[in-house]
Amino acid sequence: MKARTSRKKITGFLMILPLLIVFIGLTLYPFGYMIFMSFFRYSLASWEKPEFVGIDNYREVFRDRTARSSVDFTLLLLVTAVPLEILLGIGIAFLFRDSLGEKVFRSVLLIPMMVPAVVAGIAWKMLYNFEFGPINYFLTLLGGEKISWLGTQFFSRLGVILIDVWQWTPFVFLVIYAGLQSIPRDVVEASLVDGARGFTALRYVELPLLRPLIWVVLIIRVIDALKLFDIVYMVTFGGPGSATHSYSFYIYKVGVSFGWDIGYASALSILLLIAITILTNLLFRFLRFRETLEL
Amino acid sequence: MNWVWRSIKGILITAVLFFFLFPVYWLVTTAFKKSEAWFSWPPSLVVFQPTWENFLGSEGEFFGSTTTAIATITPYLRNSIAVALCVALFSTVIAACASYAISRFRVGGMGFVSWIISIRMLPPIASALPLYVVFSRLRLVNTWWALIAAHLVFTIPFSVWILLTFFNEIPRELDEAAYVDGANTWQTFRRVVLPLSVPGLAAVATLAFIQSWGEFLMALVLTTGKEAQTLPIYLGRFITGWRIAWGPLAAAGLVTMIPVILFSLLMQRYLLRGLTFGAVKG
Numbered sequence: 001m002k003a004r005t006s007r008k009k010i011t012g013f014l015m016i017l018p019l020l021i022v023f024i025g026l027t028l029y030p031f032g033y034m035i036f037m038s039f040f041r042y043s044l045a046s047w048e049k050p051e052f053v054g055i056d057n058y059r060e061v062f063r064d065r066t067a068r069s070s071v072d073f074t075l076l077l078l079v080t081a082v083p084l085e086i087l088l089g090i091g092i093a094f095l096f097r098d099s100l101g102e103k104v105f106r107s108v109l110l111i112p113m114m115v116p117a118v119v120a121g122i123a124w125k126m127l128y129n130f131e132f133g134p135i136n137y138f139l140t141l142l143g144g145e146k147i148s149w150l151g152t153q154f155f156s157r158l159g160v161i162l163i164d165v166w167q168w169t170p171f172v173f174l175v176i177y178a179g180l181q182s183i184p185r186d187v188v189e190a191s192l193v194d195g196a197r198g199f200t201a202l203r204y205v206e207l208p209l210l211r212p213l214i215w216v217v218l219i220i221r222v223i224d225a226l227k228l229f230d231i232v233y234m235v236t237f238g239g240p241g242s243a244t245h246s247y248s249f250y251i252y253k254v255g256v257s258f259g260w261d262i263g264y265a266s267a268l269s270i271l272l273l274i275a276i277t278i279l280t281n282l283l284f285r286f287l288r289f290r291e292t293l294e295l
Numbered sequence: 296m297n298w299v300w301r302s303i304k305g306i307l308i309t310a311v312l313f314f315f316l317f318p319v320y321w322l323v324t325t326a327f328k329k330s331e332a333w334f335s336w337p338p339s340l341v342v343f344q345p346t347w348e349n350f351l352g353s354e355g356e357f358f359g360s361t362t363t364a365i366a367t368i369t370p371y372l373r374n375s376i377a378v379a380l381c382v383a384l385f386s387t388v389i390a391a392c393a394s395y396a397i398s399r400f401r402v403g404g405m406g407f408v409s410w411i412i413s414i415r416m417l418p419p420i421a422s423a424l425p426l427y428v429v430f431s432r433l434r435l436v437n438t439w440w441a442l443i444a445a446h447l448v449f450t451i452p453f454s455v456w457i458l459l460t461f462f463n464e465i466p467r468e469l470d471e472a473a474y475v476d477g478a479n480t481w482q483t484f485r486r487v488v489l490p491l492s493v494p495g496l497a498a499v500a501t502l503a504f505i506q507s508w509g510e511f512l513m514a515l516v517l518t519t520g521k522e523a524q525t526l527p528i529y530l531g532r533f534i535t536g537w538r539i540a541w542g543p544l545a546a547a548g549l550v551t552m553i554p555v556i557l558f559s560l561l562m563q564r565y566l567l568r569g570l571t572f573g574a575v576k577g
Contacts, residue, residue, distance in 0.1 A: 011480040012400035015392040016407075019451060022389060026448045027414055030425030037425075044428070092311055099308060107560055112315050114559040114566075116509025118527040119548040123322040126541060134321060134338045166315065171570070178567055178575040216574045227418045230511045234531060248420040248512075255424045256516055262424060269421035280416045284409055287572055 031273070038267040044260035057267035066242050067268065070250035073157065073243070074226060081164040082221050086214065088165065089172025093180055094202065096173075106177065109170040117167070121234025124163050125150075128235070153243035156236050160244050163231050168224070172217050179213040180206065215286040223279050226272065247272060322552075325545035326350070333541040349542035368547055370521045371529040375508055375551075378439050378525060382446045382507035383500040389447070390454035390499060391492075395484050397455070398462035399470065412572055415452035422448065423516040430517060437519045445513040450503040453569040457502070460573045461495035462488065498565035505555045526551045 038057055042050035061067050092109075096102050112120070127135050128149035136146040149159050183206060191205045229248040232238060238245040238253070245253070251272070255265030325333065327345035396402045403410075426445055427436065435441040465488060473483040489496070511527040518524045530551060533544050559566060567575045 008400055008480055009402075012396040012402040015396035015484075016402050018389045019393040019455075022444070022447050022451065023410075023414060026426065026444055027417065027422060030422050030429065033425045033428065034421065095304065095307055095311070099304065105308070105312070107563065108312065109315055110559055110563055110566075111319055111556060114505070114555055115319065115552050116511070116527055116555060118509065118511050118530045119322065119552045120318065122530060122544055122548045123318040125539075126321060126325060126545070127318055132334045132336055132338055134317075134340065137336075137338050166318065170315065174567055175571055175575050182575075213571075213574060216571060220571070223416050227420070229420060233511070233515075248418060251420045251424075252512070252516075255420075256427075262428065265424055269418070269424065272418050273421055276416055276418060277413065280413045283412070283416075287412075287574055 034266040034269055037262050038270050040263045042261075042263040044262055050263070053263070057264050058271075060264060061267060061271065066245065067250060069242050070245040070247045073245060074228070074247045076157065077161060077164060077225050077228060077246070078222060081161045081168075082218070082225055084161075084165050085169045085172050085221060086218055088169045089217070090176050090210075090214070092169070092173045093176040096177065097180060106174065109173055111170075112167050113170040113174075115167075117230035118234055120163065120167060121231050124159070124166075124231075125235050128159055150236055151240060153240065156240060156244050160228075160232060160236060160246075163235065164225065164228065167231070168221060172221070175213060175217050176210060179210050183209050212286050216283065219279055219283040219286065223276055223283075226276060226279075322545050322548055325541055326549045328542055328545075330540075330542055349546035368526070368529065368550065371524055371526050372550070374439065374521075374523055375525040378442045378446065378523075379504045379507040381439065381443045382450055383504040385443065386447055386450040386454050386503040387496055387500040390451050390458055391489070391496060392484075393451075394455045394458035394462055395488060398459055399467070411452045411455055415449060415572075417448075419449070419512045423513055426513075427516050436517060437523045439523055441517045442514055442523060442525070443507075445517055446507040446510055449510075450506050453506065454499040454503055456572050457499050457565050457569040458492070458495055460568050461492055465491050495565070498562045499569075501558045501562050502566060502569060505558050509551070509555055 037050070039052060039054060040050040041053045041056070042048075096105050099105070115123075127133050130136065130146060130148050130151070133149070135149070140146060147155055149155050187209070188201055188205060191201045227248050228246040229252065232244055232246050232249045233252075236244040238249050242250075247268075251265050251268045254261050254268060324340075324342045326349055327342050327347075328339065329344070329346050329348070332339045332342070397408065423445070426441070430436045430441040469487055469491075470483050473487045478486065508525075509527060510525075511531065514525045514528050515531065518528060526547070530544065530547055533539070533547065
């Protein structure tokens, strides 16, 4: 019996081996390299050998104005786009529930989330076009002025936030909607028998049941918002000036398009990683592993 | 009062659908617009005479409209298909083995599972740079292999979570029965469990395909020419011109979008499981 369990262990280990190789080679090694490089001055664009500079790269982050503004913009996303997505997603889930054609609506709302971000970027860039864009057309129909969506700091930031809301509200909606379906009918009915009316049942019975799920979605959204890149690249390219540099976009600029400064980009990445690791650990509290894994 | 409430609800639903579908509608219609309709005021909201010229190419009226989407798209399309197919295949095989081991033998336990999730959370920009350095030493930059490897990092965690929930639903008694009949672990996995999980495997492969298909940042950093660049990079380059040829761009966008939409509609149940780490069964 003992021989069999140990053989099973070996087989089990062999089965996860390919995954281990991929992950160690492609994540652990690069991150080790990055932590190392974040203490060096090193640019791929020059021929100079890496030079040890201690924590200079990290100090530079706090002095760097553009880094500061990219952090500001990313935080702005977190406090505007993400809460809006959560609220809208929950609202839409309750709105669509029990309405005619809910199945169709559910499938249709999958589209914004699944369209490759690059393609979504093209669509929105056309919509935001100053001279010929349909959004400005609708605005003039309503008697407003044309807005230079991608030309001013305020509107380009608003523009990116709007796209993010468009892309990710459906995700929140789908998760909450699936969660609603899994609430047993009799729980809600029991509360109705106890005298709860429509909104009371919703507020005191269904929402509390959904709470863990809402936390899961919220944290996933926060983490993904920290990584925003594609939309910014396609629609605004960080502009005007550095108004819509997201943090990831700024790392890209430092590390790739402006001079391949690996040392400084590594320091910036490490800071992002720290933030994401903290958030991921928070997420673990709300995921019910034991149920999924039957541990 | 009931009808008041109902009509408010109707209006709200219409508004929601309009907001979420209009950008897609605009992209699709622009792909079929003649070049004079790309820039027109008022914008043409409805296409009365759809045309294929954005796809097939034609003698354009102004400079820039002669290079059309399909004419130059083929190498990128080929790269996208090759990379996404390999990613789908490798990611499914690797994830299937790993999730079976986790589901049946609890290899690594909670710590291991947490680690897999944290890899899904990694910011791609942070791994793109070191990977670029590694691959440039191995002379793999601008090859399919660099992209395939990079894409595996984020498709595998997703696949593992879908397959975990899937394998857990297959009763363990079946495995036991196979053992009693003298099968070893590997045989049980291949002959008993895998055939039962074909729908799950198909879902995982399809979703890995579309993740790789639409991925932008890794492809942007790790490829430099049309030998390995994928469709999203093609679209990204297209958009940086002083006067963008909207029609062909939208047409190319449509080509990029269609497989993704089709596949994700087919696999929507599993999609949610993967995205929420099994928190939602979908």
